[in-house]
Every structure is written in C-alpha cells, then in structure tokens.
Amino acid sequence: MGSIGLPDKDSADIYLVVATRDELLTQQQANSDEWRGVLPAEAYVRRETYLYSQELTRDGGMTPWVLVHQPDPKGPRQILCGCESIRKRALVARDGQIEDVISHGVCSVFCSPDKRGRGYAGRMMKEMAQRMEHWQLDNGKSSPFSILYSDIGKDFYALRGWQAFPSAHVSVPALATTTPADVRLLKNEDIAELCALDEKLVRQKLYKLKTSNRTTVAIVPDHATIAWHHARDDFVANELYGKTPSVKGIMVGDRPGSRIWMYFTRVWTYLQEDCPNTLHILRLVIEDESLLDFSPASSADADKLEGTDVVRAIAACLQVAQSEAALWDMKDVTIWNPTSATLAAARSLDPKAAVVEREHESIASLNWYGSGSVTDIDWVCNEKYGWC
Template identity: 55%
Template sequence: MGSIGEPNGHIELPDKNDPAIQLVVADQDEIIAQQEGNSIEWRGALSKEAYLRREVHLASTALTEDGGLTCWALVYQPSPDRKRQVLCGCETIRKKALVSRDGKVEETTAHGIGSVFCPPEFRGKGYAGRMMSDLGKRLQSWQAEESRRVLFTVLFSDIGKKFYARNGWQPFPSSHVSLVPTTDSIQGLPPVSLLNSEDLVELCNIDEKLIRNRMTRSAQSTRSEVALVPDISAIRWHHCREEFVANELFGRHPDIKGAVTGDVGSRVWCYWTRVYTNPREESPNTLHILRLVVEDESISDFAPATAEGVARQKGSQTVSAMASLLVTAQDEAITWDMKKVQIWNPTSTTLAAVQLLDDKAAVQHRESESIASLRWHGEGSWEEVDWICNEKYGWC
C-alpha cells in the first residue's frame, strides 16, 4: 500500500470505506492546497499565480459570496491528534432553479458541482467515488430553505459519462453547434444593438418570466421539467471570469457582452463569454453563447433541433434575427482572438440560423467533455425529467 506523508511519519492509504474518512467543508489551507494541485490542469492560459488570484476573485461574485460557494474535502483523520489529510475535493455553487411538475412551477435551490479533483498520488483508490456518494446525500438538504427544497443537482463531466452516472448524476443531452468566425457578410439581416453589462439586468428579469410562463404551460405534463435560472448573478459570474483572464492577458477586458435585435415583445437576444484555453493544448479559444432568448412566446420552444424543425423555420424572421446576432458574435470572436463561436443544445430555430451562415454546420454530440449530468432528488425517476434551457450559462 502507499503512504500519506505527515510531520510525525507516515500512514498507509486507507480503504475508501474506512470510518475515519469523512466529507467536510474545507478550511482555507485545504482550499489553497486543492487549488494549487488542480491549477496544472485547469489554469488554461493563466499562470499558476494568476489562476490562484482568479479563484479568490470569483469567490467574491454575487453568485458565490455569502455562502454561495462551498468548498468540500474528503479527509482522512484516524485520530484527533493527527492533522486531517485531504484525499480529494470539489466545489458546489448554489443556484436558483425552477421545477415544473404536478400542475405548478416551484422555485427551488439547486447546486452545481465543479472542480472535482483528486491528487495523482491518491487516484485509483475509489476516493472520488466515495466523495461523490457522500456529497450526493449531503446536497439533498444543503442550504435549502423549507419552501425551496433541493430537488436536483448538476455537474458537467470532462471524464465521459460513466463515472458520475455510477454515482447518481445521469448524463443528459450534451450537444453543440459551432461557427468559425469570418468577415464574410450576408445581406438583408436585421440591425442589432450591442449589450453592455448594465443592459443585462432587465433582459435577465424578462427571460426568467418567460421561462416561468413556458414551464407553467407545460406543468400539466406527466413529466417534470427543470431549469437553472439565467439570472444576472449567473451571467455575471461568467463575465467576471472572462474579464479577469482578459485583463491578465491583454491589460484590458471586453465591454460588449451580447446583442439584441427586434422590437419589444418580439425581440431576440443573446449573451456570450470568451474562454481562453491553454495555448499548449489543442482546444481553441471559444466564444460561447451563454444564453439565446426569443421573446415571442408563440415562437420559442425547448425541443432539440431536428431536420424537420429546421426546414419549418427556414426563412422566418426569428431565424434572420438569430443569424444577425451570431454574425455580431463572430465579429467579437475575431476581435478577441476566438477561433470558434459555439452554442449548446440548439433548437431547430437556432440550427436554422447557424446554417443560414454556414450550410455545412451540424450538431455535434459530446461524449467526453462538458457532459451535462443531473441527479434528481424529487419524486419519481430521473428518466421522467426534462432539463430545459440547458445552455452554457449553467456550466460551472
């Protein structure tokens, strides 16, 4: 067996079911140690020092402050006189969510799980699985008010679909469609207005009302619907992240956060974020569409794109409006050295807009990275649950 170094000697690596192993809220020293360990894999284009500062910065956003962010550690402490040893760790972010079932829409607390990390020397012992098993049980009531029960938790797996499914987080549709930024122009698209940070609050509030209305109409279904709310705190967490990285790389950050087109009542808008990857890796810098909204409730739907749906939507004003937004996103991608524009889980309308700009564009289904996974804590089976508005804004 291996050993865990300690000031007074060493101890053998424990069995994953050892009663001296427990899941705890990490202290500050344990948090820093975890971040230093995972920085090699997750710092992207940042230096290690900048990555550590970014994590502190992100912890102070409206989404994560005042207990919104919890850092967890699976620790081993065989006796009270020994310092506890962290075997692996993760983070959870409290998120506002909606659940539609039994004829009503209920507001609830959800948790997004991220930064799951096990140091290399402790891998292969089942510790990560033990942590996720304990965490799944703990999160069912974590930070939940009596009127806002935790009905589901989510994560986005970068290690495929099997590990987290074994521990209760089932893989849900995880697809995207991409555009390569280009300066080629298309005539006849409607004009757009650019969105700055201060423009987003009102649009986020409208979007939440639209989602509630649409979920209310489907609440009579025998299936449950769940959605993470794309409120301003969720959107600004992503923008805080991109601004920090841009300031580190370029000494400035982007002010344009999205675009809108159309008249009130029939507008289409989107928000985006720029993600810079590690230049030593193959993954390209990508401008992600965080959320794409159609205001006209008679047009929008949540169904995944189909060939038949795309054919029905071609030539519509909504498709032209979306295409105009995506052209603006392509322009922003070029300005900030992004190699792709990507939209998660596109509807038929979205795909029709993308194909108006690139007729060869097709939906890609992810099998290993950013696999949207959900654990259902409500009544019934997860197989009776539809996760709607599953777009990039929900990632953590």
C-alpha cells in the same frame, strides 16, 4: 489496508468536510497545472479567489469541499481529493404548478495524481450526492436535484447518481464581419434588466406546460449567474490583453415583445488541450412566446424554418458573435442544445454547421432527489449559463 500513508477508500476515518481557507488554497495550487489554462499559476489562484467574491458565490454561495483522512479528531487531516458546489436558483414545474427551489452545481472535482486510482473521488462523489440534497436548506427541506458537467464521459458520475442529459452543440467559425444595422451591442449595464425579463419569460413558458406525468426543471438564468461568467471572462481578458471586453451580448429588434438577444462569454483554451478558443453563447432569449421552443434541433425542421424572421434574427446575432470572437482570438462560436431555428441560423452562416453530440466533455448531468424517476424529468434551458 491501503498503501503506506494512504488509507483504504472505505476507511471509517475518511470524512467529507467543508475546506478551510488553507485547504482550498492547497487544492487550487494542486489543480492549477491542469486547469489554469493560459494563465500563470499565480494568476489562476487570483482568478479563483476573485470568482468567490461575486454575487452568485459570496456569502456561502460557493462551498469548497475536501475528502480528508483524519484518524484523530483533534489531529491534522490529510486531503485526499476535493470539489466545490455553487448554490443556484432553480424552477420545478409540473401540471401548471411552478416551485422555486434551491439546487447546487457540483464542480472542480480534483484528485492529485499521486492519490488517483484508489477510489477516493468515487467515495467523495457518493457522499456529495447525499450532502447536496439538504445542503444550505433549513427546517428539514430538501433540494429536488443537483447538477454537474462531466469532462470524463457519462459513466463515472452516473454510477454516483448524476445521469447524463442531452449535451449537444452547434458551432460556426469566428469571422470578422460588419455589424448589421438592426443589431444592438449589449453592455454590462443592459444585462440585469434583460435577465429579469428572461426569468419572467421562462416562468410563463413553464406555467403553460401541461405534460402529463413529466416534470420540467430549469436553472434560473438570473443576473448573478450571467455576471459570474462575465467576471471570469473579464479577469482572463485583463490578464492576457490588459483590458476587459465591453460587449457582453447582442440584441436584434427594439420593440418589446418581439426582440431576440443572447449573452456570451469567451473561453481561452487550456494549453494542454486540442480544443480551440471558443466564444460560448451563454443564453439565447426569444421574447415572442409563440416562437419559444424547448425541442432539440432536427435537420428536417431546420430546413422548414430556413428564411424565417426568427432564423434571420438569430443569424444576425450569431454573425456579430463571430466578429466578436475573431476580435478576441477565438476560433469559433458555440451554442449548446440548439433548437431547429438555431441550427437553421447556423447553417445560413456556415453550410457545414451541424449538431454535435458531446460524449466525453461538458456532459450535462442531473441527480434527481424528488419523487418519481429521473427518466421522467425534462431539463430545459440547458445552455452554457448553467455550467459551473
């Protein structure tokens, strides 16, 4: 038996259900103290409502879930904990064959303090793992994988099916500088076309992978996904400064086929945490296929690439990002899972720049439902744009 008023986590009267509008609002109000960051609670709830209206999330693109206790099917139900899922377009490649699939990102896992320590979140995530395999798919189809980003280390979600994948980053400090002459500032109207081109480039790269007995997966870096991050950025900036950022990214070069660009988003830190305000690079795109690299950064390879054209171009982008970060009270610029070229570019701007392996927060995790083992999966383009 559980404590008075609260059921045992294994009770047959506990169910995972899609939250009603009122239940979603109850969850948002409950988690606002921990997640609202620099926003007042009222503005935080408005932001969450706004984010449900974006191209990525509207019309069922985002689903609110709650684990409830309901002994009487016709009676009231008590919320024990909750989370959300976001539908994401994804690609699965093996032996030169590419499949378009639907994946889901699980996020906003929250249990109110008075209900913690009773195993409710663990039960919810176990049931979510099963639900996500077939959620929003017809005719008996299944999704090959789902993802999440853990802020509580690697073990809790791994026990429920989501195995930790490489979660590294490199950072350079915010710094007001002049914009190099060959850099183009990207605005909202530029993003959709570039995202469409980026998707083509990713497909071309995946098609040419011939790694035996391994499967490669990627979340599609489409416009809906990038725009969702920018909407979040715009909302908070408008609340804090009364204006929205016009610069959404940076491009070096003007000849199609040889350009390099990146999109970014600004994150103002939670008041309760020590981490600084950070400008996150959502996605780095290198148009020249011969320069594309899915390999993780190594210090030795970064040394070899020092001074090359690709490193200078990435450094120019990061330099402008540093200036944009300083303009919006950010403390640093961070890019996830950097390549050796990116590490070399960061070092050219800050000799102390180094790859940091995250062990406790924003741990990229993947639950594989397809054939074979998750140990045979390579998750590429695992950058900030996939976060939810």
